[in-house]
Every structure is written in C-alpha cells, then in structure tokens.
Amino acid sequence: MGYPEDALATDEELLLHRHPHWKMLVLPALTFIVATALAGFALGMAQDRLDGTARSVALIAVAVAWVGIVGLRCVGPLLRWKFTHFIVTDRRVLIRHGVITHTGIDIPMGRISNVQFRHGLIDRMLRTGTLVIASAADDPLEFDDIPDVQRVHSLLYHQVFDAMNLDSGPPTEYGGAAP
Numbered sequence: 001m002g003y004p005e006d007a008l009a010t011d012e013e014l015l016l017h018r019h020p021h022w023k024m025l026v027l028p029a030l031t032f033i034v035a036t037a038l039a040g041f042a043l044g045m046a047q048d049r050l051d052g053t054a055r056s057v058a059l060i061a062v063a064v065a066w067v068g069i070v071g072l073r074c075v076g077p078l079l080r081w082k083f084t085h086f087i088v089t090d091r092r093v094l095i096r097h098g099v100i101t102h103t104g105i106d107i108p109m110g111r112i113s114n115v116q117f118r119h120g121l122i123d124r125m126l127r128t129g130t131l132v133i134a135s136a137a138d139d140p141l142e143f144d145d146i147p148d149v150q151r152v153h154s155l156l157y158h159q160v161f162d163a164m165n166l167d168s169g170p171p172t173e174y175g176g177a178a179p
Contacts, residue, residue: 004087007094016088016155020081020145021128028077032070039066086146088155091163093133095143109163111135117146117153131156 004017039062046058079099087094093107113136119129129149133156134140146152 004085004094004096007087007096008089009091012092013090014087015090015159016086016152018086018147018152020084020086021126021147022081023126023128024145025077025081028074031073035066035069035073039063086143086152088152088159090159093156095141105141107133107135107141109159111137112156112160112163114140115153115156115160116140117149119149123149 004014008014042062043059046055046062050058080097083099083102084097085095087096091109093105093109093112095105097103112133114132114134116132116134117129118132123129127148127150128145131143131146131149131152132140133143
C-alpha cells in the first residue's frame with residue numbers, strides 16, 4: 001500500500017490524488033537548462049584557455065557553482081512538488097506537504113461550507129487554478145496550482161452536498177428532515 005492509501009481509514013474511499021500542476025516546475029527546468037549551458041560554456045573555456053592548476057581550480061569552481069545552483073533552484077522545487085499531495089476522499093480533504101518537516105491539513109466534508117475556484121487566462125489554458133475551501137469556523141484556505149481545478153471544484157461540491165444530505169437524515173412526508 002502506498003501513499004496516500006496509508007493515511008486513509010479502512011472504509012474510506014480515495015476519490016482524487018493530485019500533485020500541484022507541473023507549471024510550478026517550468027522555472028526550475030529553465031534554470032537547469034540555462035545553468036547547464038553556462039557551465040558547459042565555462043568548462044569549455046577553462047579547458048581551452050587555462051593550463052595546470054588554474055584549469056583544475058576553474059573546473060572545480062564551475063562544477064561546484066553548477067551543483068549549488070541546480071541544488072537550490074531545481075532539486076528543491078522538484079522535491080516540494082513531489083512531496084505535496086492534494087487528496088479528496090468520500091469523507092474529507094487532505095493536504096500534505098513537506099520534505100523534511102511534513103505538514104498536513106484535514107478538512108471533514110461536513111465542515112466545508114463553501115468551495116470556490118479562480119483562474120486567469122494562463123491558468124485556464126493550462127487547466128489549473130486556485131481552489132478556495134471555506135470551512136464552518138475557520139478562514140478560507142487557498143490551494144494554488146490545483147490541476148483541472150474545475151473538475152476538482154465540481155467533485156468537492158458534490159461530495160459536500162452529499163455529506164449535507166446524509167447529515168440531515170431521511171426526509172419526512174412533509175419534505176424536511178426527520179427529528
């Protein structure tokens with residue numbers, strides 16, 4: 001059993017499991033390409049124009065700079081993307097994120113009072129957006145870069161509606177809930 005199944009109760013049904021949208025990896029990918037091209041150019045220049053110890057020092061300096069840039073600007077965002085989970089079950093919404101320090105939020109379906117989404121032109125083209133979940137007592141929580149945000153919004157709305165109908169009990173002959 002893998003994540004997120006390990007975080008679910010025995011009779012809880014997983015409806016949706018997503019990582020953030022891939023658009024958050026565009027800048028790290030471009031950084032990797034540019035850093036690698038510049039490092040390759042610098043290595044070529046060092047090989048061609050330097051001799052002996054100066055060449056070795058320059059090659060090591062370029063390699064250390066490349067590893068530092070790629071480590072900070074590329075590997076970090078990739079790990080944050082990989083270890084961020086947006087999960088919807090038949091009972092709750094779970095958000096888990098963090099590489100070293102793991103943080104989580106669980107929102108029971110019965111406590112959700114409002115579900116909204118927003119996305120601009122670029123987000124609509126990429127089929128992503130921000131999901132806003134308001135619970136009964138807390139401030140609204142915003143989750144950026146949710147893939148296919150309209151589908152997730154619809155799924156959550158239907159789950160919340162179903163949870164509200166189950167809580168109200170069976171209808172009476174007058175149309176209201178039984179006492």
